[in-house]
Amino acid sequence: MPEPNVVSWTSLMAGYVNVGQPEMALWLFGKMPGSSVMPNDFTFATVINACSILADVKVGRRIHAQVEILGFQSNLFVCSSLVDMYGKCNDVDEARRVFDLMGSRNVVSWTSMITAYAQNARGHDALQIFREFSGLMLDHPNHFMLASVINACASLGRLVSGKVTHGAVIRRGHESNDVVASALVDMYAKCGSVSYSEKVFTRILNPSVISYTSMIVGAAKYGLGKLSLNLFKEMIDRRIKPNDVTFVGVLHACSHSGLIDEGLEYLKSMYVKHGIMPDAKHYTCVVDMLGRTGRLDEAYQLAKSIQVESDEGALLWGTLLSASRLHGRVDIAVEASKRLIESNQQVAGAYVTLSNAYALAGEWDNAHSLRAQMKLTGIYKEPGCSWVEIKDSTYVFYAGDVFSCPQGGEVVSLLRELEERMKERGYVGGSMGLVFVDVEQEAKEEIVGLHSERLALAFALINIPKGVTIRVMKNLRMCRDCHEAFKHISDIVGRDFVVRDVNRFHHFRNGSCTCRDFW
DNA sequence: GTAGGGTTAG
Numbered sequence: 001m002p003e004p005n006v007v008s009w010t011s012l013m014a015g016y017v018n019v020g021q022p023e024m025a026l027w028l029f030g031k032m033p034g035s036s037v038m039p040n041d042f043t044f045a046t047v048i049n050a051c052s053i054l055a056d057v058k059v060g061r062r063i064h065a066q067v068e069i070l071g072f073q074s075n076l077f078v079c080s081s082l083v084d085m086y087g088k089c090n091d092v093d094e095a096r097r098v099f100d101l102m103g104s105r106n107v108v109s110w111t112s113m114i115t116a117y118a119q120n121a122r123g124h125d126a127l128q129i130f131r132e133f134s135g136l137m138l139d140h141p142n143h144f145m146l147a148s149v150i151n152a153c154a155s156l157g158r159l160v161s162g163k164v165t166h167g168a169v170i171r172r173g174h175e176s177n178d179v180v181a182s183a184l185v186d187m188y189a190k191c192g193s194v195s196y197s198e199k200v201f202t203r204i205l206n207p208s209v210i211s212y213t214s215m216i217v218g219a220a221k222y223g224l225g226k227l228s229l230n231l232f233k234e235m236i237d238r239r240i241k242p243n244d245v246t247f248v249g250v251l252h253a254c255s256h257s258g259l260i261d262e263g264l265e266y267l268k269s270m271y272v273k274h275g276i277m278p279d280a281k282h283y284t285c286v287v288d289m290l291g292r293t294g295r296l297d298e299a300y301q302l303a304k305s306i307q308v309e310s311d312e313g314a315l316l317w318g319t320l321l322s323a324s325r326l327h328g329r330v331d332i333a334v335e336a337s338k339r340l341i342e343s344n345q346q347v348a349g350a351y352v353t354l355s356n357a358y359a360l361a362g363e364w365d366n367a368h369s370l371r372a373q374m375k376l377t378g379i380y381k382e383p384g385c386s387w388v389e390i391k392d393s394t395y396v397f398y399a400g401d402v403f404s405c406p407q408g409g410e411v412v413s414l415l416r417e418l419e420e421r422m423k424e425r426g427y428v429g430g431s432m433g434l435v436f437v438d439v440e441q442e443a444k445e446e447i448v449g450l451h452s453e454r455l456a457l458a459f460a461l462i463n464i465p466k467g468v469t470i471r472v473m474k475n476l477r478m479c480r481d482c483h484e485a486f487k488h489i490s491d492i493v494g495r496d497f498v499v500r501d502v503n504r505f506h507h508f509r510n511g512s513c514t515c516r517d518f519w
Numbered sequence: 520g521t522a523g524g525g526t527t528a529g
Contacts, residue, residue, distance in 0.1 A: 010520040045521035080522040147524035182525040213526040319529035
């Protein structure tokens with residue numbers, strides 16, 4: 001073209017973005033000043049989208065500055081792409097600032113803001129802004145927006161809000177949308193209703209890799225390893241190509257259902273049969289699988305042989321640390337926590353777990369000295385918390401905090417009674433032992449020793465009628481003591497309940513748990 | 520010629 005205009009420039013950039021070469025779009029944008037053609041709103045929306053795909057906030061900020069200079073700061077498309085870009089670059093507060101200053105908004109811009117929150121672990125804010133949108137009654141939510149809202153419900157474990165959103169999906173006729181359905185499958189699984197996940201999943205006509213993966217992961221987290229593996233076989237038969245995430249789900253399923261040989265076979269088959277190179281996340285699953293079953297030496301050797309970035313390393317060594325604690329392998333726990341502390345992530349958690357590993361092995365001096373070291377150096381571990389939803393209310397419980405616990409008196413006496421009955425049944429567990437380590441006041445012992453999930457469960461037992469499933473959510477992983485204790489409790493009180501910890505479920509029924517974490 | 524959605528290991 002002798003004289004390409006702004007449309008020619010923008011078309012070419014958009015073309016590069018569309019074929020997956022956003023860096024070429026940015027390169028072209030850099031060449032524009034030499035051509036005396038000025039970028040306009042279309043150009044900015046396109047290149048900001050390129051930054052969003054690349055998660056390049058540095059370039060994104062520079063382009064944002066040009067937007068302000070050239071006076072596009074209230075353009076709907078430009079601002080929507082800025083909100084999205086800041087969201088994808090994990091700068092949610094900047095996304096919100098742009099959103100608040102927008103001249104006009106539509107469903108797309110509201111969706112960008114909801115997504116920015118939902119994808120940055122700010123589920124409450126996502127739901128809050130969705131409520132604001134709904135209150136304005138200017139427009140209906142579409143399938144893009146609903147998918148994001150469902151994602152927010154999933155991350156919060158908000159079953160009731162999730163169901164309400166599912167209702168909106170049905171009313172607005174988005175039931176057959178594959179993306180919305182996948183989000184629902186994931187949401188129900190994360191909210192402890194894996195049977196609903198299955199119902200939604202079986203209604204998807206042509207499930208994508210992601211639909212299948214969501215269902216595989218959901219079943220795996222619930223301890224239904226066989227179901228996960230059957231779904232995997234089914235998707236292969238239907239010639240749907242698995243991806244790297246699918247294999248994380250499959251390996252996770254093997255790990256949590258004790259299917260070690262199968263797991264190792266799947267790892268081998270990844271590249272040979274499916275052309276996917278296993279990476280750190282897959283090896284972490286395998287380390288977990290070997291560690292969980294007690295093959296700690298193999299797990300340690302494998303962990304040492306893996307090349308990792310720092311955040312991958314934290315997960316890898318954290319996995320090995322948990323497994324060593326579980327099986328009382330203090331030697332490996334020491335090595336794993338050393339590496340975890342080196343990675344500069346979850347340092348407090350590493351200290352606590354190592355201390356607990358010592359305590360479990362009866363090395364109380366070491367356990368105490370680690371706790372003392374934490375106090376001395378000011379390393380502080382945030383207390384765990386658990387919560388239950390009853391009707392429209394959420395009740396939150398903190399480890400050891402009986403005083404601000406709703407119906408504290410009743411909760412404590414129920415726990416005492418349960419503990420008594422458990423002792424009669426021969427439960428030894430040393431239930432509270434581990435959290436006693438740094439307690440000095442004897443009178444406080446019993447209370448401080450209570451884990452948050454026990455408080456939440458006792459409260460639920462008092463307030464939720466029989467026949468209704470109790471769902472307890474926990475922000476940290478459930479410890480082995482609680483897991484063992486809950487098996488007894490489900491037997492004593494003769495009812496089912498589900499405890500969701502950070503990423504899996506334990507469904508207690510007739511004194512056993514469907515999740516075979518501790519088999 | 521422009522903006523938005525779903526799956527990921529301790």
